[in-house]
Amino acid sequence: MNVQIQAEKSANAGMDVAEEFVIETRNVDVFYGDNHAIKGVSLNIPKHQVTALIGPSGCGKSTYLRCLNRMNDTIEGCRVEGEILLDGLDIYASGVDEVLLRARVGMVFQKPNPFPKSIYDNVAYGPRIHGLAANKDELDDIVLTSLERAGLLKEVQDRLHSMGTGLSGGQQQRLCIARALAVRPEIILMDEPCSALDPIATAKVEELIDELKENYTIIIVTHSMQQAARVSQKTAFFHLGDVVESGPTEKVFTSPEDERTQGYITGRFG
Amino acid sequence: MSSGHIVKSFDEELEGVRNTIVEMGGLAESQLEAAVRSLSERNTELALKTIEADKAVDELEHKVDNMAIRLLALRSPVADDLRLVISALKIASLLERVADYATNISKRVIALNLAPSIAPISSIPRMGEMVRRMIDDTLTAYSTGDADLALDVWTRDQEVDQLYNSMFRELLTFMMEDPRSITSCTHLIFMAKNIERIGDHMTNIAEIIIYQVSGEMPKDPRPKGDKTSMTMIEPKDS
Numbered sequence: 185m186n187v188q189i190q191a192e193k194s195a196n197a198g199m200d201v202a203e204e205f206v207i208e209t210r211n212v213d214v215f216y217g218d219n220h221a222i223k224g225v226s227l228n229i230p231k232h233q234v235t236a237l238i239g240p241s242g243c244g245k246s247t248y249l250r251c252l253n254r255m256n257d258t259i260e261g262c263r264v265e266g267e268i269l270l271d272g273l274d275i276y277a278s279g280v281d282e283v284l285l286r287a288r289v290g291m292v293f294q295k296p297n298p299f300p301k302s303i304y305d306n307v308a309y310g311p312r313i314h315g316l317a318a319n320k321d322e323l324d325d326i327v328l329t330s331l332e333r334a335g336l337l338k339e340v341q342d343r344l345h346s347m348g349t350g351l352s353g354g355q356q357q358r359l360c361i362a363r364a365l366a367v368r369p370e371i372i373l374m375d376e377p378c379s380a381l382d383p384i385a386t387a388k389v390e391e392l393i394d395e396l397k398e399n400y401t402i403i404i405v406t407h408s409m410q411q412a413a414r415v416s417q418k419t420a421f422f423h424l425g426d427v428v429e430s431g432p433t434e435k436v437f438t439s440p441e442d443e444r445t446q447g448y449i450t451g452r453f454g
Numbered sequence: 455m456s457s458g459h460i461v462k463s464f465d466e467e468l469e470g471v472r473n474t475i476v477e478m479g480g481l482a483e484s485q486l487e488a489a490v491r492s493l494s495e496r497n498t499e500l501a502l503k504t505i506e507a508d509k510a511v512d513e514l515e516h517k518v519d520n521m522a523i524r525l526l527a528l529r530s531p532v533a534d535d536l537r538l539v540i541s542a543l544k545i546a547s548l549l550e551r552v553a554d555y556a557t558n559i560s561k562r563v564i565a566l567n568l569a570p571s572i573a574p575i576s577s578i579p580r581m582g583e584m585v586r587r588m589i590d591d592t593l594t595a596y597s598t599g600d601a602d603l604a605l606d607v608w609t610r611d612q613e614v615d616q617l618y619n620s621m622f623r624e625l626l627t628f629m630m631e632d633p634r635s636i637t638s639c640t641h642l643i644f645m646a647k648n649i650e651r652i653g654d655h656m657t658n659i660a661e662i663i664i665y666q667v668s669g670e671m672p673k674d675p676r677p678k679g680d681k682t683s684m685t686m687i688e689p690k691d692s
Contacts, residue, residue: 410530437532439669446533451459 206231206371206401207252212266214247214256214425221247223425224266229371229418234393234402236412236433239422240453245405248422249373252403253289254282270371287314290364294376296356298348298363303340306348306359307331310367326366334362335392354385361392365400372396374404378411390415409449413437421445464529471521471542472597478514478549479593481507483586485556486652490582492563493575493645501560501567511553518546534666541666545596548655552589555648562641573628573638577621581649584614588656595663604663607656608672614653615679621646622682630687650680 207229214222222244229235229252237245247256254275256262268275275285287310298306307327310316317323327344331337336358340351348359357377364372374393378386393402393415406412412419413433420430421444429436429445440446447453458465485504492500522543525531531539588607595603625639625646657676665671 409532413532438536440533447457449532450535451461451464452457453460 203228204231205229206271207403208267208269208272209248209251210267210269212248212251212264212268214244214251214265215263216259217261221425222251225422225425225427227420227427227430229401229403231401232397232399233418234397234404234416235418235420236416237403237405237420237422238407238409238412238448240448241407243422244425245420245422246375249375249403249405252371252373253286253291254280255286255291257282284314287367288369289371289373290367290369291373291375292357292360292364292377295380296353296360298351298356298359300347300349302345303331303348303351303359304344307362307366310363314367316367330362330366331359333365333396334358335388335395336362352385354381354388357381357385357389358392361389361396365396369400371401371403374402376405376407379407386411409437421448423448464535467521467525467529468531468535468538471518471525471539474514474518474521475542475545475549476593476597478511478518478546478553479589479596481511481514482549482552482556483589483593485511485553486559486582486589486649487586489556489559489563490579490586490649492560493566494579496563496567496571498564498567501563504560505557508553508557511550515546515550518542534669537666537669541662544662545659548659552652552655555652559645559648562645566638566641569638571638572632573635573642574624575642577617577624578642578645578649581614581617581621581646584610584617585649585653585656588614588653592656592659592663595660599663599667601664601667604660604667605672608660608664609677611653611657612677612679614650615681618646618650619679619681619685622685623687626685626687647682 205228209228210226212222212225213220225244225248227248237249239245250256251264251268252270252275254264256264264276270285270289274280299309301309304327307330308323311323311326317326328337328341331340336355339355340346340359348356351359357380361372361377378389381389390411393404396402397417404412404415416433418430419433419436421428421436421440421442423444429440429442431441436445437449440449444453485507488500488504488507491497492504522539525539529535588610591603591607594600595607622643625643629636629639661672661676
């Protein structure tokens with residue numbers, strides 16, 4: 185087209201200038217045995233924003249997410265290559281304590297997985313093993329603050345010692361978020377956090393994600409395009425182990441640059 | 455991506471919106487053509503038919519509105535699908551205005567036909583044909599997704615404006631020379647203005663098409679050539 189076009193890149197350009205990246209990944213490759221699951225992905229995660237990873241099943245988005253707190257280390261035959269920098273430091277360097285790393289980079293899973301313990305003990309578990317509280321009062325404070333931040337305190341404050349597994353699905357998921365918050369993470373990874381929840385519980389979790397981004401960096405894997413559009417500021421589209429396109433969510437959902445992105449988000453893929 | 459949606463009925467609904475816009479545009483184009491022809495032929499019957507035909511365009515606008523609302527509510531379109539639906543809403547509203555202008559021209563033809571012909575009408579059919587071709591090309595650009603053709607229409611509006619300027623001056627002079635022609639000339643000026651506005655609307659639609667196709671608006675300021683709002687003609691002997 186020979187028209188001079190006003191690229192509405194102001195939002196994009198603004199982000200580039202102001203953006204501070206908390207995670208930088210460079211040429212990340214992941215292999216499961218012979219299977220090359222992620223192929224040279226370079227992606228930066230902006231601080232205190234929500235980044236959504238979208239893409240068809242098997243595209244590598246969950247694999248990529250699990251690289252960010254070395255959850256892939258627990259999978260036999262999984263090999264990660266390339267650089268993953270958290271605040272400028274390589275998390276795969278020798279001498280990195282994975283337990284401490286996972287406290288800084290917390291994770292919330294698809295299915296709520298509270299421990300078969302009381303609500304209080306679920307949240308207190310992390311601070312106890314990491315020695316974050318000097319006494320009972322401090323621990324109480326961490327538990328209550330975490331439940332409050334996860335938007336759950338009001339609903340459970342008079343039954344803190346009931347079993348966490350007795351809560352509804354949506355409450356259990358927010359309990360898991362409270363549990364992640366209790367160890368004072370910088371980053372929260374969420375792998376399909378709402379896929380097992382009803383629309384009301386989903387809305388509560390999405391509202392929570394929106395509030396949490398003030399203090400935390402959130403990376404969410406979701407199959408719901410609408411959810412990605414609703415909650416994230418940045419979206420990365422994965423396809424066949426590669427990042428096809430990443431950019432401001434608004435841009436990706438109104439005028440994506442790559443035809444494959446457009447095909448996927450509009451439901452033409454496959 | 456050229457392939458269709460996985461959900462085929464989604465494609466059918468989008469196609470339905472596209473076809474209705476093209477149908478609306480086709481009607482608006484033939485209404486303009488008929489209105490201008492009724493002027494050159496002094497054909498009151500054709501002018502009345504043209505006025506009557508406006509209803510069909512209004513109904514199609516409602517149809518596009520309803521289809522777009524349904525698509526937004528039920529399909530949650532994004533990316534090019536979203537741009538198509540939003541563009542259709544805007545284009546339908548502009549095409550409805552185009553048909554209204556054709557109706558207004560027809561009403562004035564009926565009024566003019568009540569008196570003997572004394573004013574020069576020659577420029578109106580020329581302007582009408584110029585703008586009719588703009589409508590035609592706009593619809594082709596819309597149905598084929600041709601942003602270059604849309605841009606061509608976008609830049610062409612200036613020629614219409616220039617023709618309108620000269621016609622405006624010509625009619626003012628004519629009125630000064632023969633005050634008996636003031637009623638007719640005033641109608642002709644309004645007709646020319648209506649056609650000029652249709653040209654402006656095609657410029658708007660061309661911009662929308664460029665946005666729909668590329669996701670971005672044209673950067674250059676819109677070409678504007680209508681200077682009649684600042685035109686003064688002094689009587690020769692003053």
